[in-house]
Amino acid sequence: MTWSWQGDGTVILVAMLAGCACALVGSYLVLRRMSLMGDAISHAVLPGLVIAFLITHSRGIGAMLIGAVVVGILTALLTQMVARYGKVEEGAAMGVVFTILFAIGLVLIRRATDHVDLDPSCVLYGNIAHIYADAFHGTPVALKNLAIVFALNLVFVVAFYKELKVSAFDPGLSSTLGINANLMHYALMILVALTAVVSFEAVGSILVIAMLIVPPVTAYLLTDRLGIMLLLSVVFSGLAAVMSHLAVIAFPVWFNTPIQPDTSAMMTVFAGLFLAVAIVVAPRRGLASQAWQHMALRLQIRREDILGILYRFQEHLGDETAAAMPTEELRRIFGHGPLTSYALRSLRRRRLTVKIGGSSLALTEKGLHRAERLIRSHRLWETYVAQHSDLPLDHLHEPAERVEHFIGPRLETALREEVADPQADPHGRSIPSGHPEKND
Amino acid sequence: MNLLSKQRRLPEAADQHHDPRAPISIHDMTVAYHRRPVLWDIDFAAEEGRLIGIVGPNGAGKSTLIKACLDLIPKASGSIRIYGKPYKKQRQLVGYVPQRESIDWEFPINALDVVTMGTYGKIPWCFPPRKKHRTAAYEALEKVGMAEYAHRQISRLSGGQQQRVFLARALVQDAQLYLMDEPFAGVDAATESAIIALLKDLKARGRTVLVVHHDLQTVKSYFDDVILLNMRIVASGPTATTFTEENLRKTYGGKLTLLVEAAEAIARGGQENR
Amino acid sequence: MIRGPVMLLVLPALVTVGVIATATFGGDELRRVLSLADYNTRIVVLGTTLLGAAAGLIGTFTYLRKRAMVADALAHATLPGIAAAFLIVGQKEIVPLLVGGAIAGTLGVLCVMGLRRIPRIHEDAAIGIVLSVFFGIGLILKSAATQLSMGDQAGLDRFIYGTTAGLIKQDAWLIGMTAVLILLTVLLLFKEFRLLCFDAAYARSLGRRVRVLDLLMMALVVITTVVGLQAVGLILVIALLIIPAAAARFWTDDLATMTWLSVEFGAASGFVGALISGSYANLPAGAVIVICAGVLFFFSMGFAPERGAVFAWWRRYALRRRIGRQHVLRALAEHEERYGNLATLPLARLQQTRSWRASELRTLIYRCRAADELTIDPSDNIRLTPTGRVRAHRLLRNHRLWELYLIRYADVAPTHVDRDADQIEHVLPASITVELERLLAEKQTAIPASPHPMGDVS
Numbered sequence A: 001m002t003w004s005w006q007g008d009g010t011v012i013l014v015a016m017l018a019g020c021a022c023a024l025v026g027s028y029l030v031l032r033r034m035s036l037m038g039d040a041i042s043h044a045v046l047p048g049l050v051i052a053f054l055i056t057h058s059r060g061i062g063a064m065l066i067g068a069v070v071v072g073i074l075t076a077l078l079t080q081m082v083a084r085y086g087k088v089e090e091g092a093a094m095g096v097v098f099t100i101l102f103a104i105g106l107v108l109i110r111r112a113t114d115h116v117d118l119d120p121s122c123v124l125y126g127n128i129a130h131i132y133a134d135a136f137h138g139t140p141v142a143l144k145n146l147a148i149v150f151a152l153n154l155v156f157v158v159a160f161y162k163e164l165k166v167s168a169f170d171p172g173l174s175s176t177l178g179i180n181a182n183l184m185h186y187a188l189m190i191l192v193a194l195t196a197v198v199s200f201e202a203v204g205s206i207l208v209i210a211m212l213i214v215p216p217v218t219a220y221l222l223t224d225r226l227g228i229m230l231l232l233s234v235v236f237s238g239l240a241a242v243m244s245h246l247a248v249i250a251f252p253v254w255f256n257t258p259i260q261p262d263t264s265a266m267m268t269v270f271a272g273l274f275l276a277v278a279i280v281v282a283p284r285r286g287l288a289s290q291a292w293q294h295m296a297l298r299l300q301i302r303r304e305d306i307l308g309i310l311y312r313f314q315e316h317l318g319d320e321t322a323a324a325m326p327t328e329e330l331r332r333i334f335g336h337g338p339l340t341s342y343a344l345r346s347l348r349r350r351r352l353t354v355k356i357g358g359s360s361l362a363l364t365e366k367g368l369h370r371a372e373r374l375i376r377s378h379r380l381w382e383t384y385v386a387q388h389s390d391l392p393l394d395h396l397h398e399p400a401e402r403v404e405h406f407i408g409p410r411l412e413t414a415l416r417e418e419v420a421d422p423q424a425d426p427h428g429r430s431i432p433s434g435h436p437e438k439n440d
Numbered sequence B: 001m002n003l004l005s006k007q008r009r010l011p012e013a014a015d016q017h018h019d020p021r022a023p024i025s026i027h028d029m030t031v032a033y034h035r036r037p038v039l040w041d042i043d044f045a046a047e048e049g050r051l052i053g054i055v056g057p058n059g060a061g062k063s064t065l066i067k068a069c070l071d072l073i074p075k076a077s078g079s080i081r082i083y084g085k086p087y088k089k090q091r092q093l094v095g096y097v098p099q100r101e102s103i104d105w106e107f108p109i110n111a112l113d114v115v116t117m118g119t120y121g122k123i124p125w126c127f128p129p130r131k132k133h134r135t136a137a138y139e140a141l142e143k144v145g146m147a148e149y150a151h152r153q154i155s156r157l158s159g160g161q162q163q164r165v166f167l168a169r170a171l172v173q174d175a176q177l178y179l180m181d182e183p184f185a186g187v188d189a190a191t192e193s194a195i196i197a198l199l200k201d202l203k204a205r206g207r208t209v210l211v212v213h214h215d216l217q218t219v220k221s222y223f224d225d226v227i228l229l230n231m232r233i234v235a236s237g238p239t240a241t242t243f244t245e246e247n248l249r250k251t252y253g254g255k256l257t258l259l260v261e262a263a264e265a266i267a268r269g270g271q272e273n274r
Numbered sequence C: 001m002i003r004g005p006v007m008l009l010v011l012p013a014l015v016t017v018g019v020i021a022t023a024t025f026g027g028d029e030l031r032r033v034l035s036l037a038d039y040n041t042r043i044v045v046l047g048t049t050l051l052g053a054a055a056g057l058i059g060t061f062t063y064l065r066k067r068a069m070v071a072d073a074l075a076h077a078t079l080p081g082i083a084a085a086f087l088i089v090g091q092k093e094i095v096p097l098l099v100g101g102a103i104a105g106t107l108g109v110l111c112v113m114g115l116r117r118i119p120r121i122h123e124d125a126a127i128g129i130v131l132s133v134f135f136g137i138g139l140i141l142k143s144a145a146t147q148l149s150m151g152d153q154a155g156l157d158r159f160i161y162g163t164t165a166g167l168i169k170q171d172a173w174l175i176g177m178t179a180v181l182i183l184l185t186v187l188l189l190f191k192e193f194r195l196l197c198f199d200a201a202y203a204r205s206l207g208r209r210v211r212v213l214d215l216l217m218m219a220l221v222v223i224t225t226v227v228g229l230q231a232v233g234l235i236l237v238i239a240l241l242i243i244p245a246a247a248a249r250f251w252t253d254d255l256a257t258m259t260w261l262s263v264e265f266g267a268a269s270g271f272v273g274a275l276i277s278g279s280y281a282n283l284p285a286g287a288v289i290v291i292c293a294g295v296l297f298f299f300s301m302g303f304a305p306e307r308g309a310v311f312a313w314w315r316r317y318a319l320r321r322r323i324g325r326q327h328v329l330r331a332l333a334e335h336e337e338r339y340g341n342l343a344t345l346p347l348a349r350l351q352q353t354r355s356w357r358a359s360e361l362r363t364l365i366y367r368c369r370a371a372d373e374l375t376i377d378p379s380d381n382i383r384l385t386p387t388g389r390v391r392a393h394r395l396l397r398n399h400r401l402w403e404l405y406l407i408r409y410a411d412v413a414p415t416h417v418d419r420d421a422d423q424i425e426h427v428l429p430a431s432i433t434v435e436l437e438r439l440l441a442e443k444q445t446a447i448p449a450s451p452h453p454m455g456d457v458s
Helices: A005-031 A035-056 A061-085 A090-111 A120-125 A128-134 A141-159 A161-169 A171-176 A181-203 A205-222 A226-255 A263-281 A287-317 A327-334 A338-349 A365-388 A397-406 A409-418 B011-017 B062-069 B111-122 B131-143 B159-172 B189-204 B216-222 B245-252 B254-267 C006-024 C030-034 C039-064 C070-089 C094-116 C123-147 C154-161 C169-198 C200-205 C210-232 C236-249 C255-279 C285-303 C309-339 C347-353 C358-370 C386-408 C430-446
Strands: A353-356 A360-363 B025-033 B036-045 B051-055 B077-081 B094-097 B177-181 B208-212 B225-230 B232-238 C374-376 C381-384
Touching (some): A005 A128, A005 A205, A005 A263, A090 C236, A141 A161, A161 A171, A161 A181, A181 A205, A205 A226, A205 A263, A205 C123, A226 A263, A287 A365, A327 A338, A327 A360, A338 A353, A397 B254, B025 B062, B036 B232, B051 B062, B051 B189, B094 C200, B111 B159, B131 B159, B159 B177, C039 C070, C039 C169, C039 C236, C070 C123, C070 C154, C070 C210, C070 C236, C169 C200, C169 C210, C169 C255, C200 C210, C210 C285, C255 C285, C309 C347, C309 C374, C347 C358, C358 C374
Antiparallel strands (some): B225 B232
């Protein structure tokens, strides 16, 4: 298929506008833990559309919008009512309300089928292919409408940034500040309904739900700041639109089939892919980073344990000159796994240990310093715990063994101040002095 | 969580730290949420037939201790034995009274049904509770003075009455060891004295009861032993000698700030300190 | 509250109401449908009734486990499975399609559970993500099937919207078997499901495998959803899983009764809905079934005894009225305490003691007079009758004892005390009552005036 700016460009623009408009309001739905309200409203507006159509006998956007907004508010109201007066859990209340409204919509459509050309499918799937065709006869209506809705959402989100923020974070607080959280709630619902209805024609309700939820969640995983989250979610929506349409064009070529998937359906898949990637690579919280940190920490602990044992060995011998310990002995203590091997290698690489006689290991000057710091932390902690609780002596070593790796200079100084006599630990061994400020 | 459980000991060796006669013995247990330790190195063994209070400030890990004993949350390290065996093999011996907040009060269930649940542990899968179980449940309700409310839905009971129902559920389990998470929270005076009478009765029958408690004034009159907890056991033992001003100051005072800091450091993985 | 044999009558009663309603509004072909003479009609009615019953049964437990909306994700997630099976098998044989749907649905549920474990992704978002992304994939596969002209698109569309009228014997069999399977499981595991839904932590402490039970429950929901897809479509099958259970909850506080009612509500919706849609031209059965269930729900929410909105409103009104009457009597008792028995109190002064509206106070006084508690003369002076005096002084004493109690035991959560109880002795142990009475006596000798002198009270 050949690229045409007029056709494909318009389709991409429409998909982008729809996606970005959804992502803006969707971010707040996600933060308020009301994502399913997007789902509920986009299903429930069906009867609103049909009734508007039956009254005005036109598919004009104005009537549709009014119908959708009325039913959107009704959905939110009814859900609140069922949850409050019926003591039904919020999610279930939503389920009750939106399925009933959807059913009413289906009945209305079928009853009116004689004089109406409305297909529930067009609400579910949208018809982005039409837009492609329309684009060659001037600007498609959907494009104009979507641009307006996107602008509206943007203005709303920017203008009421702090109000939305506080009412999403803490409705109670916002009320005391004079910001009516309920009002913000309904304003948001109206925008969701508007966005949903305008997007339906182009991209269908499922894409609306996807774009309301998936890009904001993706962004939420990547940042801690609301503003950046909004920005990122818009970027992801736009990116999903571009990439999905390109994929749709490329699909028949790559896979050598006549099948050409729908851009809007493809967009949900791309949004899902982005999310999957974010789950894996998100900084700090991502699975990859967690696994990496975990490994790095285990390696560090293993290295420090080796240093510690070398130090104690040396202390035991009472020999200032480097006492060497056979590598085989170390492997026996710490296990023969790859972690130990790697730890041994990295100790040598960092010049903390040095090989002596081919198969033995000794501390270098630098290694000695590091080990001293570690042992100091260990014994300070033992002393601290012994002085502040009645743990028996033989219970002191293991806790300290765990904590020693995490005691930084600041905590060490604090410990030194807390401990009455920072010369000897409870077992009577000396606590190495050294230079806590020296940080290598 | 294996970061925190650097046990180089063989697993069987754990048993040597536990007295098989102790209703519950905890050895070197650490519990962490998201890598942040909330309980450190807990070592404790209970004596049989005692009422034991667990006391400490908010966030000291009192409920966590109870939940860890019941395997409801994973331990980072350490082991727990109930009469010398792991909890999994001794469930029959342990009764549990959860915190009020964890209950869905709107659930369609009446007091008698709740208490009958206490017998479920003795009934195999797929078999319904029988008459004798229901009778036992009813008797337990009578014991807590709630028999006349047996068929009331639980949301229509007062706070004290609800607490008594959950106590009856633990009673009907006929356990040797009871773990109770704040049974006195939000109850009226009548219920409080009814509960304490029950606890004394349990004790008279040789049962051991661990109670998370928040009212320092009543500790001395209610409990034989006390555990002063603030992320780790500050002191434990007979109330008369343990519940001292000095120990209380240690528990509630600021001396433990370094524990909190160390917990933070571990949660961060120590990177920022290095 | 509904209990006992009445429960058995719910279904016939609902069906009768449904039939009468349909007849009244003149279904075009009601007679033909009602007689069930038509083989096709029999199949359809049987199928939807059984589906309603099965969904109502398992729905009770998902509703109480607070997993109702997981069904939403699940139902949408079946589409890619069905479409993929269609692409692979390439025929309209129903069983492979349903198996495909079940696999994808299960995957969807597992995805929801997995996503929920990731920090910052909450239950609602997890459900939304799964339902939209899975459905998107489903749409791609579906359009592939269409474009390869492997079959009419309607072949797959029927799973989205349902084609109730197209149910065949085989479908009814499938639904029936599902219903029996769920019934057997629930009968066997009723105890476990109850424990799981009420208090999962306690279930774990008793050694029940909570995860196994949860998976089993979700598996039953998956099967119900999949066999229900053809009958009512994937969006409306969610309704059948939620609405009957939510409606049943209003009528009872007993789980077994609720389960049974939910089955009856589901079955009645299925039966009456199929009936109505069969009697009129151009009514999609699935939607009508859901609307029937919805009518039941809103009726239950409004008019169920005790939990229904109307009754709740009435209870609040009655309580306010009772408290109002108590206030009137107490004001009169305090007045008498000050000015001696038989003292009369002008209406205007009574009104000052509280923020009463005139009409409200008049109603209260009228009710007190009807109960022979006071008399009011033409110039609006009020006086207690002997009956009223006894009651009023008892009320006053109780009120003061409670006040003392709350002052003395302020640390005890006062919200848990039923202050409206007639006699304080019934609620508090005797020792405390005696102590309070002693305190009250002391206080009254020390401070002669009552704690709420007339006029001070706002």
